[in-house]
Amino acid sequence: xxxxRDTRTEQTLLGTARAHTDLVRDSHAGASAxxxxxxxxxxxxxxxxxxxxxxxxxxxxxxxxxxxxARTAPETVVADLLPRLPFLxxxxxxxxxxxxxxxxxxxxLHYYESSGTTGNPVAAPKALDDLIVxxxxxxxxxxxxxxxxxxxxxxxxxxxxxxxxxxxxxxEYLQVMSLRPWVDNITGDYxxxxxxxxxxxxxxxxxxxxxxxxxxxxxxxxxxxxxxFDKLLLMAEQTGPGFIRHLxxxxxxxxxxxxxxxSETGTTAVTxxxxxxxxxxxxxxxxxxxxxxxxxxxxxPDRGELVVTTLDMQARPLLRYRTxxxxxxxxxxCSCGVATPLLRTLGRSxxxxxxxxxxxxxxxxxxxxxxxxxxxxxxxxxxxVIRDKAIVCLATxxxxxxxxxxxxxxxxIGGLFPGYDLALRPVEKLPPLASLGQYLGWKLSxxxxxxxxxxxxRLPAPIRSVVETTLAEYASTSTSEH
Numbered sequence: 001x002x003x004x005r006d007t008r009t010e011q012t013l014l015g016t017a018r019a020h021t022d023l024v025r026d027s028h029a030g031a032s033a034x035x036x037x038x039x040x041x042x043x044x045x046x047x048x049x050x051x052x053x054x055x056x057x058x059x060x061x062x063x064x065x066x067x068x069x070a071r072t073a074p075e076t077v078v079a080d081l082l083p084r085l086p087f088l089x090x091x092x093x094x095x096x097x098x099x100x101x102x103x104x105x106x107x108x109l110h111y112y113e114s115s116g117t118t119g120n121p122v123a124a125p126k127a128l129d130d131l132i133v134x135x136x137x138x139x140x141x142x143x144x145x146x147x148x149x150x151x152x153x154x155x156x157x158x159x160x161x162x163x164x165x166x167x168x169x170x171x172e173y174l175q176v177m178s179l180r181p182w183v184d185n186i187t188g189d190y191x192x193x194x195x196x197x198x199x200x201x202x203x204x205x206x207x208x209x210x211x212x213x214x215x216x217x218x219x220x221x222x223x224x225x226x227x228x229f230d231k232l233l234l235m236a237e238q239t240g241p242g243f244i245r246h247l248x249x250x251x252x253x254x255x256x257x258x259x260x261x262x263s264e265t266g267t268t269a270v271t272x273x274x275x276x277x278x279x280x281x282x283x284x285x286x287x288x289x290x291x292x293x294x295x296x297x298x299x300x301p302d303r304g305e306l307v308v309t310t311l312d313m314q315a316r317p318l319l320r321y322r323t324x325x326x327x328x329x330x331x332x333x334c335s336c337g338v339a340t341p342l343l344r345t346l347g348r349s350x351x352x353x354x355x356x357x358x359x360x361x362x363x364x365x366x367x368x369x370x371x372x373x374x375x376x377x378x379x380x381x382x383x384x385v386i387r388d389k390a391i392v393c394l395a396t397x398x399x400x401x402x403x404x405x406x407x408x409x410x411x412x413i414g415g416l417f418p419g420y421d422l423a424l425r426p427v428e429k430l431p432p433l434a435s436l437g438q439y440l441g442w443k444l445s446x447x448x449x450x451x452x453x454x455x456x457x458r459l460p461a462p463i464r465s466v467v468e469t470t471l472a473e474y475a476s477t478s479t480s481e482h
Contacts, residue, residue, distance in 0.1 A: 002128070009128070020282075020312075024140045027282040030339030038074030038313040041082070041285065042066035047314040051116040052099025053088060054319065077295070078285055082309060084396050088321045093264060094122050103127065103315045112162040114263035124263035126162055127315040130233075134166060134266045134312075137280045138259060139173040144336065145231060145256065146171075151200055152178040155193065155207040155215070156236070161263050163236060167206050177206075183211070190218040197227045205229045206258070208236040209247055210445065213381045216250050217396050220380065221428070227251065233258035233271075238347045240363035246370040249378070260345055265308045265318060269343045272336040277343045285309040287320070288327070299341040301331030353367050360416055363448075368413040368473070375400045387450040391422045394430060401426050 004010040026033060045063045048054050062081055070075040077375040093100060100123065105111070108125035111227050133229060146152075152171050166182060171178040179200070181193050196202070205212055205227075212232065219226045232247055232255040239247075244255045256275050261267035268284055269277040279286060279297065286297040288304035295302070306327045310318045326346040334342055347361060369379055378398045385392040393413065414422035 002132070011119070013128055016129055017136060020133050020136050021140070021377055023282045024136055026397065027340055028140070028338045033282070034075035034078070034205055036074075037282070037311060038077035039070045041078045041309070042070035042074070044309070044311055044314060044317045045081075045319070045329070047102050048319055050102040051317060053092065053096050058086070082285060082287075083294070084210055085320050087307065088319055090122075090322060090324055092106075093318070093321065097123055100316050101125075102317065108315065110162070110165065112165075112263060113160045121160070122264050123316075124162060126165075127313075127317070129171065130266060130315065131166070133283060135169045135173050137283055138166070138170045138267055138270050141278065141338070142170060142233070142258070143174055144273045145233075145271070146174055146176050146204065148175050150176050150203045150231070152204040152206050152233075153193070153197055153202045154180045155180055155183065155205065155211050156180075157183060157211065164410045166267075167233075171206075178206075182261070183215075188214060188218060191217045191222070191224070194219055194224050194227060198225065202227075203230040204233060205231070205251070205253070206233045206235075209234050209239050209243060210237060210381075212247060212251070217380050217429070220398055224334070229253040232256065235259045238345060238362050240366055241298040242363065242366035242368075242370045246366070246378075249374070250380070257345075260343065262323065263320065265310060265323065266313060268306075268308060272334060272338050274334055274336045276336070277345070278334065278338050278340045279343050281340050283312045285311065286470045287330070289322070297328065297329055297341060299331060301329060303346070364416060365413065368416055369409075371412075376414045377405055381430055383446050383448065385448045385450060386420075389420050390422050391417055393422060393424045394427050395424055396428070396430060397426050 002010070004013070005147060007374075017097045023033060035298050041243050042063075045059060045066045049056060049063055062084060066077055066081050071082065098105075101108075105125070108127050109131060111123075113121040114124055148227045154167055154171075155162055156167070158164060168178055168180060179196060179202075181196065183190055183193060186290060209232075212234075216226055218224070229251050230253055232251065232253045233260050234244075234247070234255060239255075241256050244257070247253070248255050254275075256271040257277060258271050259267050260269040260277050264284070267280065267281050268286070271277055286300055286309075287294055287307040288297060289307050290304040294307065303326070306323045306325050308318060308321045308323055310316075310321075328344040328346055330344060332342065333339075347363075365384070369382065380398055383394045385394060393410070406426065410422055410424040413424075414420075
């Protein structure tokens, strides 16, 4: 997986890789190893003593108890001691920066940061050991979907985040050929990417769905063949059933929400061939918290905010880190045979649009926009613009559309917004923001609330003109009706 000049380090890493691969395969088979996890937890707490994220006085006594329990009763150490630790809020990790490290910078292999769209960027460098572990966690499950005959396009415009490099290492682990081109966010020219996809017979797309949509839209606008894939490995954005249906129809592929996690935590869940996300319980202790309290994820049906404790990131350990992500544990076994609990993502709490007390989530809207039964023109991509009591849905389409189709589609989705007038407005191109869901999240990239005057500045001039004209029409109609 890694070729190192220092052969002693290389041998140590090879031992780590072999031991972790055995642990992963045991975990998949349902042969849980609470004693091994207890020892990992004890080592993590010990490492955290050198991190600026935590009060040393708080951890010292607990680290001693954890070390003792790891020797005498390692299978109970997590359940006994973890609840004694306070939560680590996202803001604290963001503010601490390099204080979170327990090693010097030269002991990391690569330096990365999170996007910083919900606060200051968070340092997320990769050390050799956690890179090896994360690669195996992902690779052992992607091996159920990919084989060496596949050719993968990694299309992730995120130079500061670790995802593109991490997935490249996973594909190397599986000996799958990959390419990693770059697309300019301003010009959005996908000509070379589309040509390489055709010439190399690319079978797998790896990246965020908004980037895939923009590539498809470019093909339609420029009379290029729409790219066809066998498999879509999607990540970095909330992708519900309606969105997945839409992408599968466009590309002819089978789509998977391939991985879930963050730059800070690493990959906490990975897909199987059935399209279900499986928690990586060999590398994390996972909890849920809400107003009713906090509890360990044990596979029982539950939902709440995900809390993560890392077990394989001793260079930057996270103890009871509140992710801010709302998730659900369905509590059902998976037909793929992997025994670890399933995870369903519900988005982030800040992604809820509240209008007249009615909460609208991304999945609700996209289920209406891309229903199971569909015929005729297709909305390729969209952006919602809110102003006073009017909502404009800017939409790109696969073919030119008429007023009847526009009116019918607007009526279908308008029922989600009681008390608001909704209009669907076909446009040639959406603002660049619509392709940046991997950085900004759904609400910031796809929803423009112009009741906040500052958001007008985010609209490019042609789109702003369309929005202003549409809103003026609403104002005129409203006046004539009264």
